[in-house]
Amino acid sequence: MREFLTSQLGVSVVLALVIVGAMQGAVAYCIYYERKIAAWIQDRYGPNRVGPWGILQPIADGLKFIMKEDVVPHHVDKPLFILAPAIIFVVAFIGFAAIPWGGQWNLDGHIVDIQVANPDIGLLYILGVAAMGVYGVVLGGWASNNKYSFYGAIRATAQMLSYEIPMGVCILIVALTMGAVRLESITLSQTGYWFGFLPQWNVLLHPLAFIILFVTALAEANRSPFDLAEAEQELVGGYHTEYSALKFGMFFLAEYAHMITGSAFIAVLFLGGWHFPWIPWTQPEATQWYAVLAKMAVLSAKICVFLFVMMWVRWTVPRFRFDQLMRLAWKGLIPITLALLVWTTVLVYFGKPRSGWALLGNAIILFVSFAYAASGGRVTGRQRNLPVVDASPSAALGATA
Amino acid sequence: MTAAAPYPIYAAFALGAFALYFLAPRAQRRRAVTTAGWLAAIAAGSVALFASQQAGPHTGILFYCFAVVALLAAVRVITHPRPVYSAVYFVVVVLAVAAILITYEAEFLAVALVIIYAGAILVTYLFVIMLAQQPGAPVYDRRAREPFLAVIAGFLLTGLVAGQVTAQRSGLPPPSKPEARTASTRLPPNPTASGNTAAIGVALMTRYPVALEIGGVLLLISMVGAVALSRKRIPIEGVPPPAPTLGQIGKEVEPF
Amino acid sequence: MDSLLPSLMLGAALFGLGVVGFLVRRNLIVIFLSTEVMFQGVIVTAAAFARYYAHVEGQAYALLLLVIAAVEAGLALGLVMLLYRRRDTLDAEAWSTMRG
Incomplete structure (x- = not known):
């Protein structure tokens, strides 16, 4: 037994169990976190009835999901209707398997990875898992046999397919810069310093790719301002209109699980994963148990910061119109990421992918795209065929008067 | 490896052909016919397993598990009367094949298969199926076209090829030693x-x-x-296209 | 490492299922799905040979096959949509007017 527990397989099994459990709790508390942040932004109290400061609210919410009546309407396609939430839930949770949580642990002389699986293709594994997430949405919307659900599913699928392209290209940029597709190697090669004090995080080399990856992660998780699939004013509830009780809860939890996976992924690719500069416990050489805990805490803190920004965006920025969303992806993000990719390949050819030249390319591409947009290139501007709506306050007053 | 006559292989493929004939979509679906089809499919699988056990040391339990999943799902792809289910079963085929590729140490290929097939191609198929859906199950999905001739053609093609491969094993060059290859193309x-x-x-x-x-x-x-x-x-045949309004002339693409 | 035969059988069976599906089905989209089943059989075979000979050539072929599959899917679905909008049906028999 002790042999098994100190081997990599034993650690992986224990870690998988712990992560699946911890993530369900974390996802539940994400909802509490979101409601508190929404309340803070809107200058109100938020949930404060259940327990001190309302911290037992997620448990009450969960009980409500479980105890509601589980309605399966008679007009739905039953097998797919039941399959869809299962797919989206499973897909949202298996992405955690390849995330390097805490470097290496010296366990009774064995060096084990604090990672469920350390495949050679970890980067692509997460991309593949994200690609499978579309099925839950599209099958759920179709099986509901409801026009609004189907519109929501069509919108979500078109959006996810479109934003997977800039996401994949951003990931390719990182893979090219690092020369690796294994997530642990990507983290390890970000642990050095420039000029002796600046951490060699990828965000300092490719800030533009970092921002674009964050935007695509929002879109992949169907988060505001990309939440057109569940735009209440237009589509009732979107693809989960017909779902109730725990099936709806699975869609709901999967959205937050997607947010956490996406945040962890961006943190690993661009912010050095579990590495934090100047603290010896979070350096790759430290393999004691407290170092592992410190590394996990650092990664969790980075995830929390990303979650906060995502929620901040949700309660501040209005939703896109669908044509604006598509134009942003196809005419904005994809050309910019492709230009960045070409620049990175040139740098790789000259053997300097991790130098100030990368930053220079980012600056040039950002400047050119801004200049193009400002010069009426209609990158994110209004559509040509639509009538121009004067949104100024005087026009609104004139219309009512 | 002796060049024994591959009768078990032929038998497996013939049973599989019967199974497909019974399972093909037909006008009146009768439970007895479907049951006979599944029984024949199971028999075909057992005979094939027996034959491959005889042919050499087996590869490992994982390969057989995923091979069974892939084959059953592929049968459902071509026999299910509803195209959406066909597409979903095809996703199962892709995932099972990806798992088999992982047992072949082809991880990159497996993940590329999942990303390209399951993530992009199949979603567009589902899109088209859902957009072009007819109310109810139309007759062209419920009735197969010449199932008897088709399974005979399929059996002749694959059964004979498979049997020849089995019989001609000695003709295949032996597996090469990894050291014999140049460093750039060798698997690590x-x-x-x-x-x-x-x-x-x-x-x-x-x-x-x-x-x-x-x-x-x-x-x-x-x-x-x-x-x-x-x-x-595209104008729908028999329906005259609507006359373009004044603002549309010159803006729309010309029809064929 | 005599693992070639079961893999070749699996590849042949998948390919054969695809052939039968291509011949039997009348729905244009399911016909194209059957060709994708055939592709799966070929990919299994290529990867099995790659492992048998400890050589990446088979895997490189399989990757190029994926490219061909993507090309085929894009064009085929465009054509199917075109045909569907013309006749308002996905039945392949609707396009048999050229038969002698």
């Missing part, structure tokens, strides 16, 4: 150490650059073709 001896993603990349860029370029050009051509096809405004 211990794939868990570094994987073979880099080896595939090197092979594609150094040995097959022309094929790679042609692939890129093909993708571009297909993209242009798909855009051109879907931009055309």
